[in-house]
Amino acid sequence: MTEAVSRPTLEAVAARAGVSRATVSRVVNGGDGVREPLAERVRQAVAELGYVPNQAARSLVTRRHDAVAVVIAEPETRVFADPFFALQLRGISKELTAQDNQLVLLLTEGRDDHARVARYLAGGHVDGALVFSLHLDDPLPGLIHDAGVPTVFGGRPGWGDEGRAAAAARPARAAGIPGVAYVDCDNRGGARAAVRHLVGLGRRRIAHLTGPLDQTSAVDRLDGYRDVMNEIPGGNDPRLVVESDFTPAGGERAMRELLDRCPDADAVFAANDLTALGALRVLRASGRRVPGDVAVIGFDDMLPVAEEADPPLTTVRQDIEEMGRLMARLLLRGLSDGRDRTGATAERAAAGGVILPTTLIRRASA
Numbered sequence: 001m002t003e004a005v006s007r008p009t010l011e012a013v014a015a016r017a018g019v020s021r022a023t024v025s026r027v028v029n030g031g032d033g034v035r036e037p038l039a040e041r042v043r044q045a046v047a048e049l050g051y052v053p054n055q056a057a058r059s060l061v062t063r064r065h066d067a068v069a070v071v072i073a074e075p076e077t078r079v080f081a082d083p084f085f086a087l088q089l090r091g092i093s094k095e096l097t098a099q100d101n102q103l104v105l106l107l108t109e110g111r112d113d114h115a116r117v118a119r120y121l122a123g124g125h126v127d128g129a130l131v132f133s134l135h136l137d138d139p140l141p142g143l144i145h146d147a148g149v150p151t152v153f154g155g156r157p158g159w160g161d162e163g164r165a166a167a168a169a170r171p172a173r174a175a176g177i178p179g180v181a182y183v184d185c186d187n188r189g190g191a192r193a194a195v196r197h198l199v200g201l202g203r204r205r206i207a208h209l210t211g212p213l214d215q216t217s218a219v220d221r222l223d224g225y226r227d228v229m230n231e232i233p234g235g236n237d238p239r240l241v242v243e244s245d246f247t248p249a250g251g252e253r254a255m256r257e258l259l260d261r262c263p264d265a266d267a268v269f270a271a272n273d274l275t276a277l278g279a280l281r282v283l284r285a286s287g288r289r290v291p292g293d294v295a296v297i298g299f300d301d302m303l304p305v306a307e308e309a310d311p312p313l314t315t316v317r318q319d320i321e322e323m324g325r326l327m328a329r330l331l332l333r334g335l336s337d338g339r340d341r342t343g344a345t346a347e348r349a350a351a352g353g354v355i356l357p358t359t360l361i362r363r364a365s366a
Contacts, residue, residue, distance in 0.1 A: 008049040016045035023325040064196035067102040068331065069149075071117060071190050073140055074133045075109045082246070083273065083302045084320060087131075088154065090128060091324025099332050114139055122147035128331045130154065135214045152331045153182040154323060156353060158216040181328075181334070182353045183326045185318035187217050187299075190358030191224025192271050194297045194316050197360055203267035203295055204232060207240040208256040209279060218246070221271050221299060240265065257287060266294055267366070273298040273305045276313055280365070286308070295366035300362020311364035318358050328353060 010028070014021045019038055027032050027042040028051075034042075045051075070092055072079050079085045089105075096103050104126055106117050121144060123130060129144055132154025144151050157180050198206050208225040211218030222241070229235035240263045244254040251270060255278060258265055270276035276298030280290060288294050292310055298306060301317035 008051045010051075013042065013045045013049055015052050017041040018048060023110055049305065066100060067104055067126045067258075068096055068328065069106055069121060069129040071105045071106045071108070071131040071144075072133050072138065073108050073131070073135060073138055078247075079107060083305060084170050084272070084300060087302065087320040088132065088324040091321035091326075092328045094295075094321075095325040095326075097207045099328075101328075101332065108140070111139075114143060118143035118147055127335055128152070128185045130327045130331060132327075133215070135212070136216070137214065143222035150331060151181070153180065154184070154327055156182055156187075156216045156220070157185045158219070180353075181330060183323050183330065183356070184217070184353060185323065185356045186358050187220035188224040188227070188361075189219055190299060190316040191221040191269065192227050193358070193360045194299065195225050195228040197314070197362075198269065198295055198297065198366060199228065199268040200231065201267070201291075201295060201366065204235070205262065205265045206235070206267040206269060207242065207262065207265045208276050209244045209251060209258070209268060209270045210244050211244065211246045211275070215244060218271055225269055237262070239348070244271065244278075246272050246274060247279040248274050248281075251275035252282050253278075255279040255282035268294060268296045270296065270298045273300045273302050273309075273313060273315055276315070276365075277305065277309055280309060280311075282314075285286065291364070291366050297366045301361050306361070306363065309365065314363045314366040315361055316358050317361045319356055323356060326356070330354070334355050 010024050013028075014024045017024065017038075019042060023034055023038060024042050024045075027039050027067065028046065065317065070089065072085060074085075093103050106120065108114060108117060117140065126148040126149070130152055131140060133143065134140065134155065134157065136158045138202075141151075141153075159167075176218040195206060195208075206225075206229065208222060210222050213219055213222070225241075226236070226259075229240075240258075242254040242258050242261070251274065254275070255268070258268070259282070268276075268279055270279055276296055279296055283290055283294055283296070290296055296313065298313050300316035300320065301315045302320070305351055306313040306315050
């Protein structure tokens with residue numbers, strides 16, 4: 001059993017620097033009104049003594065906790081199996097670390113977890129929240145709003161009257177939740193680019209394996225697919241659209257269903273790279289050549305998933321890590337503008353949505 005080591009106090013720093021305790025407090029907590037020579041003496045004393053501010057006491061002064069909750073509305077089995085979440089968390093973590101903030105990860109395994117997450121946020125443990133992978137009937141946004149926590153969402157929220165066919169670049173409006181701030185990519189435009197590429201290759205029986213249609217990213221990609229297919233004679237065949245769930249197993253199930261429905265399909269636009277991986281497995285097992293018999297395009301460009309696919313996957317790139325960084329940056333900017341926890345969202349940080357561009361990355365599968 002080790003003996004506890006006493007920590008240097010604010011008074012000890014004041015004595016070492018030859019200033020008052022109040023002066024040390026102002027410097028340590030980022031306050032104004034301290035002349036630079038005195039501030040430098042305080043900083044030197046802090047370094048020499050190894051003083052670490054008491055976070056609880058500091059929060060009483062600054063009303064900040066230097067901590068941000070990241071809420072992912074998915075079970076942990078999905079979060080830790082899907083590299084999309086790792087990339088987004090890496091972007092968020094980099095930005096928070098650069099601003100000396102802590103990341104607090106909260107997952108929702110099911111409906112019972114929503115109240116737990118809401119209680120934690122309302123308890124004043126964090127300065128704000130970053131929330132992503134929402135589903136259309138998810139109660140989390142309303143619970144977070146009621147908790148009075150500044151929030152930035154990952155992905156276009158789908159509440160209110162936006163509907164399934166809403167354009168990706170239009171800001172969402174949640175009932176009773178003003179000024180929703182969010183970061184997303186151009187899902188609809190990226191889907192259009194993918195399907196137009198397949199049309200340019202001479203493909204006409206182009207299928208779409210969707211994501212879960214209770215998420216706006218999947219709905220927007222389906223709408224982009226339809227934008228192009230509606231321009232092709234006979235292209236709006238509903239049998240060519242099969243719902244999936246953004247997972248490899250879901251892609252396998254959807255691909256088998258597609259081949260049963262439409263064995264003449266000559267191209268597949270999958271709603272994400274993992275769905276495309278499942279589709280590729282089924283196509284190989286059925287004896288179909290890719291891209292000779294069936295061309296395949298994914299969405300995300302998650303490395304190394306897309307590059308190590310067999311064959312390497314043509315896909316739509318979205319900068320997932322940058323989306324995470326932007327979410328954190330917008331939230332922190334809103335907090336630094338002087339808003340306290342009574343604000344519902346970081347609306348001064350983002351007037352509506354920030355939409356990042358997408359790029360078609362061509363590889364061997366299409």
